[in-house]
Amino acid sequence: MTPQAPTPAYRRLSVEERRGQLLDAALTLFAHRPPEEVSLDDVAEQAGVSRPLVYRYFPGGKQQLYEAALRSAADELRLCFDEAHHGPLTARLSRALDRYLAFVDQHDTGFSALLRGGSVAATSRTTSIVDGVRRAAAEHIMSHLDVDEPGPRLRMTVRMWITAVEAASLIWLDEDKQPPAEELRDWLVEQFVAVLSVTAKRDPQTEALVEALAADV
Amino acid sequence: MTPQAPTPAYRRLSVEERRGQLLDAALTLFAHRPPEEVSLDDVAEQAGVSRPLVYRYFPGGKQQLYEAALRSAADELRLCFDEAHHGPLTARLSRALDRYLAFVDQHDTGFSALLRGGSVAATSRTTSIVDGVRRAAAEHIMSHLDVDEPGPRLRMTVRMWITAVEAASLIWLDEDKQPPAEELRDWLVEQFVAVLSVTAKRDPQTEALVEALAADV
Structure with missing residues (x-):
């Protein structure tokens, strides 16, 4: 030796x-x-x-x-949204959601305590950190949709869906992580397409996106 | 005199x-x-x-x-959800949303301060008052849908939509109450039907509801 x-x-x-x-x-x-x-x-x-x-x-x-x-x-969560800008859009969204749900799964109690609010540790600073993540999520989605200047209806639709995803994550944790993450992910992607399609009837910018989404299988 | x-x-x-x-x-x-x-x-x-x-x-x-x-x-807000159990379901939902949006309009700053969280006045008690209103909203919706025992998928869908409505209200206040309340209301109703329809493909209970909704014009 x-x-x-x-x-x-x-x-x-x-x-x-x-x-x-x-x-x-x-x-x-x-x-x-x-x-x-x-x-x-x-x-x-x-x-x-x-x-x-x-x-x-x-x-x-x-x-x-x-x-x-x-x-x-929050920095770790932002990394979940990083996704290459090629391939079908719904597949990109699915991969980002997979990473997001894995994060939620790993940080379960902390994640709910934070988002449920009313925690003794909640302040305007913690709220603004969480809001920053929401904004980052919306910006990522817009960049994948190739939209530089989203109009108010598209913006509202995307932000509503992001909030709905947060709510789904909290309920998912409450319900012992049921349905399985893969099913939840597919369901959330379907909801994204559905709410965009509703907005498309009221907004030409969103209409063009929905047509592109449908062509991009 | x-x-x-x-x-x-x-x-x-x-x-x-x-x-x-x-x-x-x-x-x-x-x-x-x-x-x-x-x-x-x-x-x-x-x-x-x-x-x-x-x-x-x-x-x-x-x-x-x-x-x-x-x-x-919160008591006043609950009154907004009171709606007679007859007539087309989407018309009932529209009327409840009209009252809700009028409440949001009247209480604008207080409403956002509360829901944005991180306020110095936010505690677990204020959070639970707000959660009580959310629960009441979900119960009203279930009772109008004539559902006594909602399964997890239907429950999650309704709660996600309620959260999305809250987000829409906050964005609406940020955007100087644009689009007009009537348009926002119709759009929210359309989103409700759209997300239920997505869930219907994964859940027989929701599927039956969506068929009833479509028949009930």
């Missing part, structure tokens, strides 16, 4: 690494418990560090840590 | 009347300003009473008054 350099028992993490480690620990806890039931002690224990260290990184305490964790979850 | 009894300059209100007067004053203020911008002084001034009197009725201060006003608005 050749001699090996001893593995260091302890490696000093960079500030960014440490911050990331604490956020990961917080996200894991917030994913499955409402914010009011997670203490900084829990976060320190989960990360295997001392409580003062958590405070050094998040001097604002739990609220600051919660908001940072939420921002990090 | 015959002599008349002098009109009393001051009539003592009963406890319930006084409470109602204060709630009306609060609702008027909360309707057009976010809760954080309404003080108890404003409520006293609006009702033409002293600040201590407001405190006597609402010792919990603004939060208690806000929740009581919200409960009273």
Whole structure:
């Protein structure tokens, strides 16, 4: 056997690494418990560090840590919407929904606590983080629909569908994740096409999109 | 001229009347300003009473008054859903939506502050008052559809549509109440029929309803 350099028992993490480690620990806890039931002690224990260290990184305490964790979850959620701009549109939407539903599945309790509102940790800042994700979802959809300047009817239709998807996710969590994710995904895509078709009768811009969607199988 | 009894300059209100007067004053203020911008002084001034009197009725201060006003608005909103059980279903839904949109129109700022969440006045109690209204809306719809035991797919569809209507109301307020209420109402009814029709392909209970809806013009 050749001699090996001893593995260091302890490696000093960079500030960014440490911050990331604490956020990961917080996200894991917030994913499955409402914010009011997670203490900084829990976060320190989960990360295997001392409580003062958590405070050094998040001097604002739990609220600051919660908001940072939420921002990090929001970034992760935005990544779900990333989808190449080729292939049939409904297939692209299906793939994005698959990733979104996997996220909901992984973060179940935290996801509901956040969206149900009325949490002790809900503030205008958390609301604006969540609104940012909604806006990002709408922008992704518009870019896949190849629409630069959506008119008010198209915009309203897309935003209503996004809200309906959120509601479906919460109900899905309440109903023990039934129907299975694949069925829910197909159903949501069908609803998207259906509500666009309704709007198409009132709005030429949406009408052109629905024709393109129908041709693009 | 015959002599008349002098009109009393001051009539003592009963406890319930006084409470109602204060709630009306609060609702008027909360309707057009976010809760954080309404003080108890404003409520006293609006009702033409002293600040201590407001405190006597609402010792919990603004939060208690806000929740009581919200409960009273929620009761008013529930009344919008009251609709006789005869005539074509889409016409019944249209009439209920007319009353709902008139309520949204009248309470614009308060309505958005409440539903946008993240308000300083949002608590799990305010959330549960709002959820109660959503549940009442779903129950009304089920009773008009003559469904005693809605299956999970029908329930999810109706709840998604109710959330989409809420989103539409908020966007409508943002967009200076465009399109006109009548057009928005018709569009929402069409969306209701469209999403039920999508669910009908996956759910026999909903399929039977959609057939009944189509026959019931």
